Amino acid sequence: MFIVLDHVSFSYLAHTPFEISALVDVNCAIDRGESVGIIGRTGCGKSTLTQHFNALLFPDAGKVLIDGSEIRKKSAPLKEVRQKIGLVFQYPEHQIFEETVFGEVSFGPRNMGMGEGELERTVRWALDMVGLDFETLKEKNPFELSGGQMRRVAIASILSMRPQALVLDEPTAGLDPEGKKMIFGKLKTLRDEWGTTLVIVSHSMEDLAQIAQRIIIMDQGKIVLEGPIREIFSQVEKLEWYGVRPPATARIAAEFRKRGYDLDCTVLTPQELAKEIEDKIIQRRKG
Amino acid sequence: MIEFEQVSYWYSDVESLLEIKDEVLNSVSVVIQKGEFVVLLGRNGSGKSTLAKHCNGLLIPKRGKVTIDGLNTMQAENLWEIRQKVGLVFQNPDNQIIATTVEEDVAFGPENLGLPMEEIRRRLEEALSIVDMQDFRRKEPHLLSGGQKQRVAIAGVLAMHPEYLVLDEATSMLDPEGRGEIISLVSRLKGSITVFHITHYIEEAVNADRVMVMDEGRMVAQGTPREIFNLRDQIVTWGLELPQVTETAWLLREKYPHLFPTLPVSETELVDALCLSS
Amino acid sequence: MLGKSIVLGQFIPIESPIHSLDPRVKIILAGVLIFILFIVQDWFSFLFLGIFIFGLTLTAHIPTGYLLKSLKPILFLLVFTLVLQIFFTPGEVIWEYGILRISREGFVRGLFIIVRLCLLILATSLLTLTTTPVELTDGLEYLMNPFKRWGFPAHELAMMMTIAIRFIPTLLEEADRIMKAQEARGANFETGSIIQRAKNLIPLLVPLFINSFKRADDLAIAMESRCYRGGIGRTRLRVLQLKQSDYRFLFLSLAFITFVTFSSFFLW
Numbered sequence: 115m116f117i118v119l120d121h122v123s124f125s126y127l128a129h130t131p132f133e134i135s136a137l138v139d140v141n142c143a144i145d146r147g148e149s150v151g152i153i154g155r156t157g158c159g160k161s162t163l164t165q166h167f168n169a170l171l172f173p174d175a176g177k178v179l180i181d182g183s184e185i186r187k188k189s190a191p192l193k194e195v196r197q198k199i200g201l202v203f204q205y206p207e208h209q210i211f212e213e214t215v216f217g218e219v220s221f222g223p224r225n226m227g228m229g230e231g232e233l234e235r236t237v238r239w240a241l242d243m244v245g246l247d248f249e250t251l252k253e254k255n256p257f258e259l260s261g262g263q264m265r266r267v268a269i270a271s272i273l274s275m276r277p278q279a280l281v282l283d284e285p286t287a288g289l290d291p292e293g294k295k296m297i298f299g300k301l302k303t304l305r306d307e308w309g310t311t312l313v314i315v316s317h318s319m320e321d322l323a324q325i326a327q328r329i330i331i332m333d334q335g336k337i338v339l340e341g342p343i344r345e346i347f348s349q350v351e352k353l354e355w356y357g358v359r360p361p362a363t364a365r366i367a368a369e370f371r372k373r374g375y376d377l378d379c380t381v382l383t384p385q386e387l388a389k390e391i392e393d394k395i396i397q398r399r400k401g
Numbered sequence: 402m403i404e405f406e407q408v409s410y411w412y413s414d415v416e417s418l419l420e421i422k423d424e425v426l427n428s429v430s431v432v433i434q435k436g437e438f439v440v441l442l443g444r445n446g447s448g449k450s451t452l453a454k455h456c457n458g459l460l461i462p463k464r465g466k467v468t469i470d471g472l473n474t475m476q477a478e479n480l481w482e483i484r485q486k487v488g489l490v491f492q493n494p495d496n497q498i499i500a501t502t503v504e505e506d507v508a509f510g511p512e513n514l515g516l517p518m519e520e521i522r523r524r525l526e527e528a529l530s531i532v533d534m535q536d537f538r539r540k541e542p543h544l545l546s547g548g549q550k551q552r553v554a555i556a557g558v559l560a561m562h563p564e565y566l567v568l569d570e571a572t573s574m575l576d577p578e579g580r581g582e583i584i585s586l587v588s589r590l591k592g593s594i595t596v597f598h599i600t601h602y603i604e605e606a607v608n609a610d611r612v613m614v615m616d617e618g619r620m621v622a623q624g625t626p627r628e629i630f631n632l633r634d635q636i637v638t639w640g641l642e643l644p645q646v647t648e649t650a651w652l653l654r655e656k657y658p659h660l661f662p663t664l665p666v667s668e669t670e671l672v673d674a675l676c677l678s679s
Numbered sequence: 680m681l682g683k684s685i686v687l688g689q690f691i692p693i694e695s696p697i698h699s700l701d702p703r704v705k706i707i708l709a710g711v712l713i714f715i716l717f718i719v720q721d722w723f724s725f726l727f728l729g730i731f732i733f734g735l736t737l738t739a740h741i742p743t744g745y746l747l748k749s750l751k752p753i754l755f756l757l758v759f760t761l762v763l764q765i766f767f768t769p770g771e772v773i774w775e776y777g778i779l780r781i782s783r784e785g786f787v788r789g790l791f792i793i794v795r796l797c798l799l800i801l802a803t804s805l806l807t808l809t810t811t812p813v814e815l816t817d818g819l820e821y822l823m824n825p826f827k828r829w830g831f832p833a834h835e836l837a838m839m840m841t842i843a844i845r846f847i848p849t850l851l852e853e854a855d856r857i858m859k860a861q862e863a864r865g866a867n868f869e870t871g872s873i874i875q876r877a878k879n880l881i882p883l884l885v886p887l888f889i890n891s892f893k894r895a896d897d898l899a900i901a902m903e904s905r906c907y908r909g910g911i912g913r914t915r916l917r918v919l920q921l922k923q924s925d926y927r928f929l930f931l932s933l934a935f936i937t938f939v940t941f942s943s944f945f946l947w
Contacts, residue, residue, distance in 0.1 A: 156546060156576050170859045193865055201863040208853075209860040211885035221882065225865030257889070261445060271864065288573050290444040290601040291642035317576045320645065359577045362645035362668065369672045384645050388652035395675055396657060457904050481906060489904045496897035501812050501845045508916035513906040521916045543848040557905065 115179075116279060116311055117144040117167055117199070122176035124162060136162040138335040139176070146278070149305055149312035151326030151343070153319065155357035159335040160315045161204075164281045167313070168199040181278075197226050200277030204284045206268035207261065215241070215259075215267055216252040222275040240274035241267075243308075244300050262293040269297075273304075279311035280304065286321060298324045319347060319361040323382045331356055348379035363387045370395070403433040403456055403487070403565060403597070407465035410451055425451045427618035428465065435564065438591045440606040441599045442629075443615035444640030449599050450492075452615065453569035456597065457487040469565070485514065488558030492570040494550035503545075503553050504529070504538040510561040521560075528560040532586060548579025552586065565595045572600055580605075603636070604644040607666050614639055630666050646671050689749070689807045697739035697809045701925045702818030708932055709806040715940055716798050724943040725794050731935060732801050739809050749804035750797055757793050764789030812844045813917075821919050834910030842898070850891065857886050 124137040136159045144150050152160045165171040166178050169185050169192045178185045180195050203209065212218035219237045228236065238248040244266035251259075256267050265285075272280065285301070286294040302325060304310045316322050322329065322343070329346040331339040333356045339346060346353075350368040353360045360368075366387060367377045377394050381387045410426040425448045433439050443449040454460040455467050458474035469486055472479040488510075491497050500506040507528050511521040529535045532552040542550060551571055558566060568587070572580045580602070587596055588608055598605065606612045612629045614622040616639045622629060629636075630647045643651065650665045665671035697705075716728065736746050750757070768785030775781075807815070816837045823833035858868060861882045868879055 155578060165859065168863055170862060196863055196865055201860075203856060203860045203863070206860065208890055209857050209882075209886050211882045211889075221866075222864035225867070275864070290640060291603075292444055292640040317578075357578065359581075363649070366646065366649070366668050366671060369668065370676075373672065373676050375676075384648040384652055387645075387649045391649070391653060391675065392656065396653075396660070454900075459900060459904055481908075484904055484906045489901075491897065491901055493894075493897055495849055496894045497901035499842060499845065499898065499902060501841060505813055505916065509902075509907070510905040512913055512915055513908070515912040515914050517914065518916065518918055521914065525916065541848075542845065543852075554901075561905065 115143045116146045116181060117142075117313075118177075118179040119143070119163075119166065119173075120177040120179065122166060122173040122178060124166070124171060124174050128174060136335050137166075137173075140335070140337055142330060142337060142340070144279070144311065144313060146311055147305070147309050149314070149325055149327050151322035151329045152313065152315045152332065153317065153322060153329060153358055154332035156317075158332040158357075160332050161283055162335075163332070164201060164283060164313065164315055167279075167281050168201045169195045170201070193226060197275050198278050200272040200275055200280045202269055202272050202280065202282040202285060204287055206272075207264035210256050210264060210268060210271075213255055214252065215246075215254050215256050218256050218267060219271045219274045222271055226275055236274050236276065237270075240270040243273055243304060244270045245296065246270065262289060262296070265289065265293070265297070266300075269300075277310070279313065281313040281315075283315045284317065285314065286316075294321065301325055319353075319359065319364075323347070323361055323363075331358060333357065344380035344382065347382065350379065402435060402468075402470060403431075403595075404468045405429050405431040405452075405455070405465070406467070408452075408455060408462040408467060409464040410455070410460060410462055424618050426455075426462075429615075429618070429620050430465075431613065431620060433565070433595065433597055435595055436592065438587070438596045438608070438610045439598070439613065440609040440611075440626075441597065441613045441615060442601065442603060442606060442639075442641060443599075444601060447615045447640070448618040449615045450569055453489065453567050453597075453599050456565070456567045457484050457489055459489070485561055486563055487565045487567060488561055488563035489567045489569055490551065490554045490558055490571045492573055494547050494554065494574065497554050498542040498550060498557075501541060502538070503534060503540050503542065506542065506553055507556045507560050510557055514561060524560040524562070528556040531559055531590070532556040546579060547575045548582040551575065551579065551583055555583075555586065559594075563594070565597060566590065568596070568598045568600075570599055570601075572602065572605065601641065603630075603641050607644070614641070616640070626666050627664055631664055650674075689804070690811045691741060691745070691808050693740055695738060695740045695809070696924075696928075697735060697805075700809075700928060701919055701921050702810050702814040703821055703919060703921070704925045704929045705806050705810055706815070706818045706822060708929065709802055711933065711936060712802045713799055715936055716795055716802070719940060719943045721943050722791075724939050725798065727939045728798060728936070729794075731932075731939075732798065732805065735805055736801075739805065741805070741808055746801060746804060746808065749808075750800055753796065753800060757796060760792055760796070761789040764792060812841075816840045816844075817915075817917060817919060834913070838910075846894070849894075850887070853890060854883065854887055858883055 119140050119142045122137055122140045126134045126136055140163065152163065154160050162171060166173060172185070172187045180198060185195055210218055212221060216237055219240055220233050223233055223236055237252070241248045241251065246263065246266055256264060259267065269285070286297050289297065298321070301312060305312050312325065314322065314326060326343055329341065329343050330337055331346065338356055339352065347361055347364045350360045350364055361382070363381045363384060363386065364379055367379045367381055367390065370377045371379065375394055377390050381390055408426055408429045409424055411424045429452065441449050441452065451460060455462060455474065456469070458480045461475055467474045469483050472483050474480070474483060498506050499509055504525055507525050508521050511524050529538060532555055534549065534552055534556060537545065537549065542553065545553065572583050575583065584605055587598060590596055591608070606626050606629070609626055612624060612626050613620060614629065621639060622632060622635065630643060633643060633651055636643055646668050647664065647666055650661060650671055653660055661674055665674050712728070719725070733743070736743055765781050765785045766779060768782050768788055770782035770784030772780045773783050773786070819840070820833055820837035823831060823836065827833050862868065866879060866882050868876070868883070871879065
């Protein structure tokens with residue numbers, strides 16, 4: 115197991131009257147090469163959880179293990195952890211500060227102590243991974259790019275540290291369908307060709323359906339449901355209970371079931387749903 | 402009636418002192434009738450937000466003209482009246498709440514209009530109850546969720562008793578829960594006030610009276626939701642995506658052309674069409 | 680997450696006779712108290728004014744311990760002042776070690792200044808603990824209004840204060856997020872020399888500034904489209920009106936303070 119959380123609890127402003135319990139006895143394990151989706155209503159603890167993955171927050175109780183070694187506040191070399199686990203915050207373009215795209219993307223690896231020679235190769239690779247051209251953009255001012263391009267530069271600035279796992283908090287927030295498709299396409303390449311572990315936090319089941327294999331559902335600081343994506347998506351009523359809107363395909367299939375048609379609820383895409391409707395309703399009616 | 406007549410707009414580049422005619426709006430002509438619920442769709446950068454800012458004179462057309470009930474936005478002396486008629490709600494919920502409590506913020510517009518105190522209080526109560534935020538009147542804005550903040554912003558506009566409510570991508574930064582809150586609020590407002598909702602989420606167009614699509618600064622299509630959802634191939638080229646329901650219906654219709662007399666645009670329509678036809 | 684825990688100002692939302700006073704009365708009284716604390720020169724006055732402040736605290740239903748907590752941020756200043764006065768005031772030496780000597784005058788003067796500072800802080804804290812930020816800005820705007828005729832921007836200042844207060848939690852939360860995001864990229868805000876640390880702040884400050892400008896821009900547009908055009912012709916949701924109890928309280932308090940001040944000079 116690559117990332118392990120063992121009975122982790124965490125509160126903000128612990129030991130004050132304002133204490134807010136954000137994680138309660140959370141256990142989870144993420145394997146190398148997996149792509150996991152974390153979902154839940156706002157304030158359920160998903161962002162707090164991801165910040166434990168790369169030593170930005172430390173548990174009040176329990177243990178966090180990355181690649182087999184425990185992360186503690188003082189002991190572990192934090193840089194090593196932060197290099198291994200890349201964390202992309204929500205609206206990452208809001209953290210851009212350099213005057214050139216090259217400067218921005220090379221900030222991370224430079225902090226990690228990467229030499230100048232390797233730096234250029236890495237930046238080139240990272241920009242390439244998000245579908246941006248190194249030669250035309252390296253000297254450009256990142257603030258003059260379009261919103262979607264800035265988002266990709268920000269993601270590249272994490273990728274340039276060559277993390278083994280990439281954790282993304284709402285990577286497509288505010289993007290239009292095209293921008294979304296672009297980001298998810300690039301993430302897929304990263305997973306399939308480079309074996310990068312992906313952890314994606316999202317509000318949208320439809321989005322996660324495009325990329326995640328396993329889903330973790332959180333509510334009030336706890337993991338309340340966990341399993342392969344199809345299994346999770348078909349539990350329409352349970353999802354609604356936890357404040358998660360089931361994907362349209364599952365909702366429609368569930369509606370058909372209510373009307374007496376035996377449709378499979380684990381459909382992820384319109385193609386699959388159409389096939390189910392064809393097999394279970396149209397064909398049967400003909401026969 | 403909001404009327405755009407051949408409106409063109411481009412941002413000028415200050416540094417080079419040259420007007421770069423990269424037209425964000427390219428000769429757009431649009432009419433929004435009183436009482437309508439109109440949804441404007443378009444990808445990021447299609448010019449839809451620039452169009453919104455023309456509705457109350459925040460931007461003035463470089464060519465053509467915009468009139469609101471006959472008032473031209475070009476004339477500065479009209480702006481005060483125009484801004485009372487046309488209320489705008491913006492994208493970022495954090496950047497449009499001005500006061501330190503909900504009720505102070507809702508009262509901000511009426512205060513600017515110079516209304517007497519009793520009238521401000523009456524409008525405040527009315528607006529808070531429309532958006533269902535009465536219990537939050539004393540709350541500080543940073544303690545609210547995104548959806549609640551946008552509801553406060555809408556209340557702040559409604560308290561000015563506008564005739565037109567323009568939502569400039571007001572749902573794009575919200576989570577599904579917050580978006581749901583705004584969409585159900587808009588459908589409640591439908592009929593009592595003209596709503597012009599600008600978004601890139603196509604499923605928010607389902608209940609509209611009329612849907613318009615913009616791309617590259619031009620108005621590329623107008624029609625009922627069903628008419629627009631029928632343009633499957635174009636929708637992709639405009640950088641948009643059909644809702645999964647309609648996409649499913651399309652896939653079925655390709656194989657069975659006579660399955661649906663009309664294209665289903667909502668989940669119940671799809672289920673009903675298949676279950677009741679048997 | 681963090682933002683939800685930030686409290687605007689220090690206001691304690693309870694009901695008390697002090698809470699329901701007109702903010703102008705409280706602001707004026709706090710101002711007078713501060714002024715008097717600077718001019719009186721004897722322990723008796725301090726004693727009486729201290730009792731006065733303590734009495735107000737009780738009337739406001741504010742736990743004394745909570746009020747005293749407001750001294751915590753200036754603890755260092757207090758100690759520093761005391762040390763400075765004790766060692767560097769010449770006079771009758773009461774203790775000596777090497778080149779260090781403490782004079783009686785220095786000791787007394789040090790204590791005197793500390794008590795004065797403490798009373799100052801307690802008086803202002805009492806104001807902010809019992810008055811909401813909205814009331815405070817309203818009260819200040821009303822008090823500054825008479826100066827408008829000489830071109831003093833009373834409304835604009837109050838509006839600026841409101842906006843500043845409104846955005847404190849938003850900006851703190853944003854700073855926290857950017858800091859974490861840069862730490863995730865290996866930035867280091869905690870170690871290194873002072874110059875190095877200042878340099879390391881660039882990745883935090885630049886985005887924070889850029890985002891703030893964007894916010895200011897958005898906010899200006901939002902205000903403009905809600906018909907804002909400065910203070911001209913603007914009415915208020917909350918009109919401040921002095922009640923009889925306000926007059927009574929102000930009169931009695933001022934009478935007491937005047938009495939203490941005069942008797943202090945008389946005794947002197």
